[in-house]
Amino acid sequence: MARHGRGxxxxxxxxxxAALVLTGxxxxxxxxxxPTVAQTPTATPTPTxxxxxxxxxxxxxxPDGAVTxxxxxxxxxxxxxxxxxxxxxxxxxxSADRQTLALVSITRDSWVNLPGRGFAKINAAxxxxxxxxxxxxxxxxxxxxEIDYVVQTDFTGFVNIADSLGGFTVQNQxxxxxxxxxxxxxxxxxxxxxxxxxxxxxxxxxxxxxPEGDLDRTQRARESIIGMLDRVDQxxxxxxxxxxxxxxxxxxxxxxxxxxxxxxxxxxxxxxxLERTDIVSLMAPLDGYAMQNGQWVxxxxxxxxxxxxxxxxAGDVLPYVATYGTEYALP
Numbered sequence: 001m002a003r004h005g006r007g008x009x010x011x012x013x014x015x016x017x018a019a020l021v022l023t024g025x026x027x028x029x030x031x032x033x034x035p036t037v038a039q040t041p042t043a044t045p046t047p048t049x050x051x052x053x054x055x056x057x058x059x060x061x062x063p064d065g066a067v068t069x070x071x072x073x074x075x076x077x078x079x080x081x082x083x084x085x086x087x088x089x090x091x092x093x094x095s096a097d098r099q100t101l102a103l104v105s106i107t108r109d110s111w112v113n114l115p116g117r118g119f120a121k122i123n124a125a126x127x128x129x130x131x132x133x134x135x136x137x138x139x140x141x142x143x144x145x146e147i148d149y150v151v152q153t154d155f156t157g158f159v160n161i162a163d164s165l166g167g168f169t170v171q172n173q174x175x176x177x178x179x180x181x182x183x184x185x186x187x188x189x190x191x192x193x194x195x196x197x198x199x200x201x202x203x204x205x206x207x208x209x210x211p212e213g214d215l216d217r218t219q220r221a222r223e224s225i226i227g228m229l230d231r232v233d234q235x236x237x238x239x240x241x242x243x244x245x246x247x248x249x250x251x252x253x254x255x256x257x258x259x260x261x262x263x264x265x266x267x268x269x270x271x272x273x274l275e276r277t278d279i280v281s282l283m284a285p286l287d288g289y290a291m292q293n294g295q296w297v298x299x300x301x302x303x304x305x306x307x308x309x310x311x312x313x314a315g316d317v318l319p320y321v322a323t324y325g326t327e328y329a330l331p
Contacts, residue, residue, distance in 0.1 A: 062148075066315025068093040069149040069257075070138055072126060073204070073221070079156040082254050086126035086134055088204065088221050091147075095315055101274055102317040103225055104308070105218035105283045111290070111297040112141055121297060131256050141284070141300070142309030149257035155181070157252035159201050161228075164248040165235070167196030168227040174216060176209040178202045200224070214298075215283065215328050222281045229274070280317055283328040284308060 073088030091104040108123035115136045117128055125137040131150050139145050153161065162168065175190040180198040188195075188203060195203050204224050210216035236242045285304040289296055304324060311320035 062094070065096045066093055067148050068145065068312065069151055070135055070147050071225070072131070072134060072150065072152040073158060074126060074152065074154045076154040077156075079154070082152055082154060084127060084154070085123045086152075087123055088218075089122065089134070089138065090218075090221060090225070091138065091142075091145075091312065092225070093312060093315070093317070098273070100278055100280060100316070100318065102280045102312070103222045103282070104312070104317075105222055106138060106141070107214050107218055107283065107286065107298045109214065109296070109298045110141070110284065110286070110300055111292055112137055112300065115140065119292070121295075131254075135256075141305065142312055143306060145309055145312050149255065149259060152254045152256075153252055155201060158204070159197055160252045161249055162196045162200040164245055164252075165196075165228060165231045167194050168200070168224070168231040169194045170203065170220070170223045170227040172203075172223070173219065174210050176206060178206045178209065212329055215286075215330070218283050219281070219328070226276065226279055226281070229279075230276075280321055280326065282317070282321065282326040285324070286328075286330060288330060 069092045071088070071090040071092055072086045074082065074084040075087050076082065076084035085108070087108050089106040089108065091102070091106070093102045093104070094100070095102075106122060108121065110122040111119060112122045114120050114122075114125050114128065114133065117125075117133075120128075122137055122141070126134040129136075131152060135147050135150055139147055169192050172188050172190055172193045175188060177185055177187045180186050180202045182198050184198070186195075186199040186202045193203075204217070204221050206220070207213045207217040210220075232242075232245070235245055285301040285308065287299045287301040290299050291297075307324070308317070308320055311317045
């Protein structure tokens with residue numbers, strides 16, 4: 001709990017300082033004492049400062065226990081339409097003790113049984129049945145995993161969020177370059193790269209130049225989330241800027257589940273308490289590729305996926321990682 005506690009304490013100090021400034025808490029002088037009958041002069045008591053207001057205790061806005069969100073990035077180019085295929089599908093789970101964040105990618109070509117639709121690529125779930133069918137498909141893939149929130153964005157929303165952050169830094173695994181939606185050429189050297197705007201969108205969409213194709217693309221999506229969290233940590237030093245940022249993010253996503261902008265601001269303290277070593281980045285396990293209905297699909301490793309599903313349902317992926325690791329390359 002030590003690192004998490006530091007995050008809460010840092011936020012409490014900032015909030016307290018802001019409250020003192022906003023409320024103009026200043027000491028007030030005591031009234032002049034009434035002279036005695038003999039008119040003997042008396043010393044004026046030194047004014048005492050009023051005690052600072054006690055900050056409200058931090059309240060975790062999340063339900064008790066581990067909390068799981070499904071993140072969807074669709075390929076829609078129509079701002080605000082929230083349609084198309086979900087080419088980015090990722091689970092984000094914060095552990096019950098708020099000490100570990102697990103990011104679990106699901107490749108878009110994973111061959112699964114969609115409720116009421118039969119077998120298909122999992123990214124088609126959203127185009128067939130929207131947020132609810134996508135949630136059901138991912139939940140079923142992991143043995144009925146409870147998903148508390150679904151957060152969805154599209155091309156324009158992602159670009160806007162990247163701009164609201166002022167860009168963010170990723171740890172790029174493979175040097176590459178790619179044309180952006182605006183016709184420019186984005187270059188991504190290996191190592192730390194700061195990206196924003198359409199360069200950020202191209203970064204998470206690229207697959208053809210990467211050694212493992214779509215598998216490496218899922219890693220880039222997870223790395224982008226980590227980079228965004230790092231950037232939020234920096235912005236959180238200014239509570240007003242943080243509140244404005246969360247409002248901007250909320251305006252570019254569609255959220256299923258009860259979570260207000262104030263709750264999002266409060267959740268930023270959890271991010272502040274997490275180090276990169278507290279974030280587990282992995283991909284739902286695959287067993288290879290196959291041809292189904294005239295298209296190449298990703299075959300799920302049923303046994304290992306069941307183990308990952310059990311770990312997610314228990315709210316702790318660390319035992320799973322200890323057994324299977326986090327590598328995702330196929331032979």
